[in-house]
Amino acid sequence: MKLLSALCLFLLLGLSEMKAQDQQNIGFEDGNLLGWEFEHGEVIDDTADITFQNLTRGFLPGRLELLDRDSRGDPSITVENIRPVLRGNYSLRIGNTREGGTFDRMKTKFKVASYGLIYEFYLAAILHNDRNNNHPEGGKPAVYLTLRDQNGNRIDCGSFAKQLDGTLPEGFLQERDYMYRNWSTGSVNLDPYVGQTLTLELTVHGCTADGHRGYAYFDSEIRKLELDLDSPCPDEDGFLSLNAPFGYVGYNWNNGQPGQNLKVSLPVDDEFAVKLTPHNNLNPGCMPELRKAIKVASKDTTISQTLCGGKAFRVGDTTFTTTGSFTHKIKSSTGCDSTFLLNLTFTDPLERSRTINLCKGEKYLLGDQEMDSEGIFRVRYNGSNGCDSIAILEVNVENIEVNAETKLTIPEGEPIPLKAEVEADAPYVITWSRGDTLICIDCASTEVFATNSGSYDFRLTSQSGICRIEKTLEVNVVPCGIYIPTAFSPNSDGVNDYFNIYGSPCIENVNTFSIANRLGQVVFSKTDIPHAAFEKLWDGRWFGELVASGEYYYQMTYQKTSGLSGSQNGSLTIMR
Known part of the structure; x- marks a missing residue:
């Protein structure tokens, strides 16, 4: 165990005091564990409470795995597929998949820099239940996820806790003795925490006795979500189109309409809101809610807007794709005749340089371009702000x-x-x-x-x-042993004329071997027979004459290469 701990210290990432990371690697999308801190140890139960002891910083091989989309699925659950990655390119599996009595923990901090951000985390948990329900409740496998503000207060929408108690937890399924929850999503509106540094901690542990284990899969991201209008003015049918972000399983608008897109008819001067239902929602009371006030553009309206290069701004049936100031008049039978003074700015793609380190055989995917060799690559992709970005990637490949x-x-x-x-x-x-x-x-x-x-x-x-x-x-x-044929025929026909014995390579020597007839007369005996002399051991003769057909009996003792000895006896038939 000391050697293993030393190895873990050598492999450890982030031994220094944990500092708030930027939001880029909150979901391991850099393909590493930078910005995270890890701990592991053992668990014991003290009456109804769990005690974490022998805490060691770092992680152990096999109990923390950075997974990508090519990684194997879950080793314990077979009735449905628990994918290694739900969204993005990477996720983390944490916990002991082989035995109980241990715990593993991961921590990070991140600063909320601006308004309009949603923190989403994705969690799958596998908890091994003791079949006879012998362990006390405080000693059963569990998973705890906790998000706290900078004053240490628990943020409920960013937290999840489940410890087995002998019954199937809500939202979990069961296969054999495993109680599990497939990938589920939790969401936190970060607006109340702008300027604060939040702390995230995930702990999983097995039972405090025997081999019942607990482990989890985890990923997260910070997204900027907002409602978007197709155009500030209605179409020819008198409708405005309001669009919610893609990627949710449910949309509940405050006017009762479902669906990702909302059609709003004139006249309108109101605020619209939509609640988003994530995939397999962990906390139904914590669905993200987006709001947008809409007022139909009136005559002589000035619009100043900055857009991504390559995008388009549409007013009525006219599309604008270049930077400049424009005057545009719309005539509509719906009553939205307006003059628009447009000040439009289209930004050039943002360029950034990065160094990517790969192991031979690995691939790095950005946008729709895949890289697996050394070189300098210029890749255009859709950035987190929705605009096209250009990455200049220096790819280094470590040849192992x-x-x-x-x-x-x-x-x-x-x-x-x-x-x-x-x-x-x-x-x-x-x-x-x-x-x-x-x-x-x-x-x-x-x-x-x-x-x-x-x-x-x-x-x-x-x-x-x-x-x-x-x-x-x-x-x-x-198994290590010796095989004795049940019969042989010493009749000089070239088939089975000799009595052989067959031993595994672990048999070093037959110490004694003898064959006797029914009268107890020993017709053949030999001692100290090495493995190489097991073939053609006896030709069936006694005092120069072939023995009669019938049943005979053998006894032997032998020595294994390990130093252990053994004996064996049985019968064989001689046929002439």
Whole structure:
């Protein structure tokens, strides 16, 4: 465990005091864990309360995984697909997927810089219930998500807590002993917290005894949401079109209409509002609400607006796509005859430079362009403000490749070769482990002795942290033993003329071997038979003559390569 903790400290990101991060990596979209802090330890139950002990900063291999869209689905739930990523390109799986008695925690801080922002988080939880409900309620698996303002007050809409109590929690489903909730969404209106630094903390733990585990998937983002009018003036049918943001499963307008788009007829001078229902909403009372006041444009209205380059501004049936000042008159039978004084500014695409570090074989996707090789790339994509942006990307590829076996069958007691071939142009650290037990560090090849079947995990982490390569070797251990044929025919026909014995590679030597007839007369005996001499052991002769057909009996003792000894007896038939 000390070696494992040392490795975790080497891999740890953000050991220094946690500082408020900007909003860019709140959902891991930089492909790393910058801006986040991690802790882990053990859990015990003290009457009805849970106690977190042996707290260690950092994370353990296998209990914190940065996932992308190509990652495998959940290892425990099979009746439905729990995708590795719900939105964006990355998510995080946190918690022990193999055993209980442990907890894992992640934290970050972010500052709310402006109005009109919504914080959305996405959570999936898998909690392993004890079948007989033996554990006290305070000792069962749980997940806790808490968002706090800068005074430490809990923000209910940004928080979620669920600990098993022996019954199926609301919103959860059950498969075998697992109680789980697929990806769900929570939303927080950040307007009351502008200028504040908020703290987010997610903790998951298993039960305090036995192997019942608890873990979760997490992602989040900060979005700018607003209602948008197609045009400040109605169409020829006398309707204004008001549009809500895309990506929600429900829209509830304050006038009772459903749908993403609202048609408003003249005359109108009112404020419209819509409540947005996220996917699988965690907190039904916390749906985002957007408002917009609409007043039909009157005669001689001045409109000054800044738009993204490449977009268009439409008044009536006329479209404007260039910067300038314009006078436009609309005549309509609906009563919206107006003169518009337009001051329009179309901005050029925002350029920004970034360095992208990839491990060989990885890909980086921006917009509709995919990059997997080194070079300088100029990519045009839709930015978070809705305008086109240009990214100048310097892509560096760290050249590390690993080849390793994934399946192996081996006799009991034989050494299991744990080996991987690594081709690398950068320094790296290698570990072999089984479950949470570390076998070795910095060893591409090693050996362990087989006692039972199971899996062995290989992990390579480059010194830069860019490459993280994992392989799993599934080992099938077969019993160690000796097979004795039930019959042979020493009749010189070239088929089964000799009596042979067959031993696994783990059999080193047969110490004694004898065959007797029904009268108890020993017709063959031999001692100290090495593995290499197991074939053509006896030709069926006793004192130079072939023995009679019939049933005979054998006895033997043997030695294994492990040093253990054994014995075996049985019968065989001689046919002439």
